[in-house]
Amino acid sequence: MLLLPQALVDGLLIGGIYITIAIGFSLAYGVMHIIDFAVGEWIMLGAFLGLYLSQWTQVEPLLLLPVVFVVFAVLGYLFQPVIHRVLSGKKGNPLLMALVFTFGLAIAFKGLGLTVFGFFSRSIPSAMAADSFTFVRGDFFVTIPVIRLIGLAYAIAVTLALSWILKRTDFGLAVQALAQNKEAAGLMGISAKRTNSWVYGIYVGISAMSGVLIGCMFSISAQMGGKYTVFSFFVVVLAGMGFLAGVPWAAFLLGMVQSFFLIYFDPGYTLLAVFIILYAVLLISPKGLFGKGV
Amino acid sequence: MRRGIFAFWLFIGLMAVVPAFVQNAFVLRIVTELFMWIGLAITWDVMAGYAGYLNFGHGAFFGAGAYTTAILMMRCGWTFAATLPVAGLLAGLAALLAGIPTLRLKGAYFAIATWALALAIQQLALVLDITGGPDGMRLPPFLHPVFFFYVMLAVAAVTFLLLWLLLERASFGLKLKAIREDEAGAMALGLNPARIKIQAFVLSAVPAGVLGGIYAFWITFIDPASVLADIITDQAMVMAVFGGLGTLLGPVIGAIVVFSFKTLFWAYLADYQVLYLIILGVVIALTVVFLPNGIWGTLTGQIQARNALIKGMAIDPAQGRHPEQGADSND
Amino acid sequence: MTVLKLVSVSAGYGETQVLWNIDLEVEKGCIVALLGANGAGKTTTLKTVCGLLPATQGRLYYNGVDITGRPVHETVNLGITLVPEGRQLFGKMTVEENLIIGSFLKRAKEHRARNLAWVYELFPPLGIRRNQIAETLSGGEQQMVAIGRGLMQNPDLIMFDEPSLGLAPLLVQEMFRVIGELHRRGLTVFLVEQNVHHSLKIADYGYVIENGRIVHQGEGKQLAADPTIRQAYLGI
């Protein structure tokens, strides 16, 4: 019981990380219907850019987030036409083709990462990494690590920013329109190619930024991608594929499951529980917890 | 078709005499592994190519088979041969139980659900005692290259033959394709999609389980990281897509090409291991972009296109005429 | 002056050719109707005009400019608007968002406020339901949104694909009233309809399409009077 407040807080904070890795992916899926196997690799590449930039400039890595975003957004923007070509292929099954294509990308990026960054695990040194707030009341206590709080704040900020863009700007409306009805969006003068490129750029940029945050909280290595890809997929599925507003809740749910299992049950079964819950949710409500997937 | 069957037996015959000429255990091992991948690629394609369902948990059937053989041999004292049917049956049973709820899902949902299930099974093997947890299980080394060569060849060949009979000769393949093309439409024609999909799922799982059983005895050591890893499904998928989906020969050719490339690279260019990943990744991506039908699909596609052209000219010579209007006679 | 001109245009989906050497013209300020049975190629014609489908043959001119092969988001920018069959609304957005997205392009954005007011004036129910989610509207209201969204694009040429489809008779009349109103405002209207009575009554000129070919054309009233046409294509 003593740990209940801490378990709740931990769940939220872990959830924050899941939001950061899944929100961009959810957007990309919602608009382009692409299941990107390389999401973890974008995170990995972003993390290493953050590491090298902060080593080179000696600037606090968290302050470099915008730089990482811009670099990867441009990369993603330039990359999208290739993906577009795969998705709009007339032959075969575009879903499968995109899956296999991004699977190939993920392998190539991982190989590239291993070549350039080597095998060793690293850590991005942030000045905030060791700070925390502790609240004590009687036997109860809650510790909130600053870096995780920043992660959560970042996650919420990105979520809010995305929903603001989607709701309040013409570009956002265009993105929504494209997600809901591609042909009609074209009739409104929305260029699917260009909008998709922007969306893909934003997604890649957000994922890369998440990598930097993850590097501040955990260790990073060229082989880290796969793990984050799995969780990114699962959060997006739980949320309802392409349903952006569901992402935070799905992420928090997963975070809570993890934190409660680690603290109250046999931690050995944590991941087993996570996968079974995911499977069960898919069976009961394929469109996610909220039944609102695109 | 008769010539096709003849060619198949010729191929099996050729392969069957290989050990008489090639005594090299390493070469036999490589080819044995190749047979295994052929088996996995064609069974994966049953769901992906014929039924239109991406099974991301195919490796779990393989792993279930491997663990069945290992557990029965090590914990119950069975002989290897006796465990294989059980490995197949158990994988089939798993497919039946998992398939009934999971096959209601479509597209990406099915893919991710099967993936989640496979990951859950891997986690289960990691926490159970009977599987040895992360330590895995060791089997008594038999290590007879020719024996495993023939066993693997036999299972792969029987699998191929079985699938060929069911999917290409008998009506099952046609039903499956009809469901792939349009599930709702197929129902109106008397097909029960749920049942046919389950049958296909079981059909793809049983050989995978048997192959897993052989693998366990062959390699003598299994653990959750090796037989229940994503990489098994991923590799079968890459092979099948590379070769061409929805055919039996496509995945076979894909398996041969991808596996040969991998093995040769591995054997001769070990110093460039990391480059291997980059090359493999880029090749996969480029294949998808430029050969979306795979190698075999592209080859036969061209043949089909040529045939269609010839036929089209015979039936409908006047360009721009409505094809329907000239179509009164039968052939 | 000819606003839209199709010269021997062919088009289709994949290997299936649907349109065969279509020639037609739409004069400025006129209502032109394209009539025909289900599957005759009416919708395909509209899609080809606005660039949703590429023409495999022939050329398209808009105000004398060759627009063959232009993608849809460019033709729209020239002032060609299509109100598609089956509404094609953005179902999860509100009525107002649907209308606003109509004025996405720069040429329309500057008139956004004015056009929005006009649309609400033209379709009073939309003003009341401006914050309602589009897919929860009734069929008639959805059609209003679709037309309103088209008007938000500030079009010079507006094309309707079966605007009366699935509407109760009273609403059908309402739709045609609105189309007439647009015409009075000086818009050029290209109309595809199954409801022959109404269409030919308001159309200045009509084309009849069958199996992807134009088989008859003439003044609206003249077509309406032709019994063979009524019999063969209109099923009456």
Next chain:
Amino acid sequence: MTEPILRVDGVVKAFGGLHAVNDVSFEVGKGMIVGLIGPNGAGKTTIFNVISGYYAPTRGRVFFKGSDISGLPPYALAKMGIGRTFQVVKPFPGLSVLENVMVASLCRHPRKHDARRHAWDILEFTGLGPRAHDAAASLTLPGRKRLEISKALALEPQLLLLDEVVAGLNPTEADRTIELILKLRDQGISILIVEHIMRVIMNISDQVVVLNFGQQIALGKPVEVVKDPVVIEAYLGEEAA
């Protein structure tokens, strides 16, 4: 009176709160052609989907040869002898024309060899023989409609549900299809047909059911129905009334 092939008894189908079909009752007697008409959105396709098992009725029953079939799945009904076509034609695009029909033939002829022969017979009958080996995707609309009928026929149905098989055809083709339908009727197959084109319905139907906004507004012989002012108003628009 003998039990009709098909009896629809007070069928209601609601989606959410919306009644797509509300209290529809009619019968199709053996060897009869019954026409089902009504404007777009009247619920014709919905009632088809209820009869062929795609939707379970919210209320009411459907009887086939006297036995209650409400709620049975489509494939069970197909096996019992109900064949249907789809308004939006649904060929299996990646399969050849012959294979498309074979899928249906398998229902009565489980051996592939027999099914192939049967499918050839059907294709000869419907005139699609020369296209047998082409991909179904390459057919034009009339061809697809013909294929749709071929598939339904391959089930050797006792009751055939035809959903707009004439719409979209030019007059010659339409006449050929009507001929085909009459030929089927003469073979003893009972037919329920949805059609837009009144001429078709009026010429071939023994009975006509008229729907409007989900309600059954008329039922009777074509000559009677066509005079019914309610029908004229609903179906042809107020102008024609």
Next chain:
Amino acid sequence: MKSAFAIMSWMLVALFLVLPQTAAAQRDYYKVGVITSLSGDLATGGNVTKRGYDLWAQTVNAAGGIEIDGRKYKVELVYGDAQSKPDQGASAAERLATQEKVDFVLGPYSSGVTLAAAPVLEKYKIPMITGSAESPMIWLQKFYYTFGTIPPVNYTGASPVETLAALDPPPKSAMILGSNDTFSKATAEAFQEAAKQAGIEIKKFNIVPAGQDLMSFMSVAKALKPDLVAFGGHDEELINLVKALLQINYTPKALLMHYGVTEPAFVEALAKNAEQVYGASVWTETVHAKGDYLWADAAAYAKDAEAAFKVPADYTQAGSTAAGIAFMAALGQIKAAPPLDEAEREALVKALEKLDIQTFYGRLKFAEEGQFYHANIGLSPLTVQIQGGKPVIVGPPSEAQSTPQYPMTPWEKR
């Protein structure tokens, strides 16, 4: 259909043709197979072993080779990448045995690969010394041809716990966790066993799935307030654990991990926060070891290693190099010139069993029986602690170069 089979047949024929056939039998150098994970999940460790093996080969060859009866024979390494997968390890073993006809093999990094490769080498009667396979599982299998220079974790794990228990006051309670892989789990179990022996109360013992976010778990530590937090895991997990403790702001009196803390990457990633972390090891560059082969002492080895690879050497690399030295010493004793035939390889195994030598790595002596069968029991397990950015030996007292710093300086005071 027919053409497809023709294509397939041709492809297979081509495959047979390009696969190397038997290598020439006569040669005047030792052909040494290296099976290790150069790619895949365990590539980090695999490449460390490779460096160790490479450094041995380079140094031997620079000195002219291995001297047998007055003649020097060079060594040539042939790599077989196990890709971190057991089956590929077995494949590699088969290739090295049949294609390359190697004289002996330097072994894999992980226990899974070792368990799959060892039976194959048994079959061909080829001796293997693995530089780094620390799971107790391997030695329980009693492979006749397989040896190891690094003792298993159940041999070494007790040492740091004993060192801590000897402190005054000693840690009274512990929380022990291990990642759910075979090495980490065995490590955690070894810690648990030693803690029980030492009378330290175990407040919590858990095996967690690999790669877990450990923050919540460290929250539990913060509530239970154990004096000792002990963890079995791989490199990235060790870094994650320290960062989790930092984030939750709990400094146990002692933080114990295993070999991993001596890896340069650990200190590099964590900098000042790596300070005072305990680990177990059998070698550091400061260990007192006088070598009779190639390097005179640990420091000399460390210097060469740094020069060769620009990275400080750790115990894995040293153990791998020592594996080469063991072969070299045994060969010298049986005086067998390359290539080795089956009888000579048999003799080599016998010589290895009898081997008892001093190297820069410490004493090499393989157990001839018991649960450590063929593992190196010549070394005394060391307790190390990161002090001043380097692993320093703090126990057992006979080997200690510095005193253990206990309790740990709280994170915020660093």
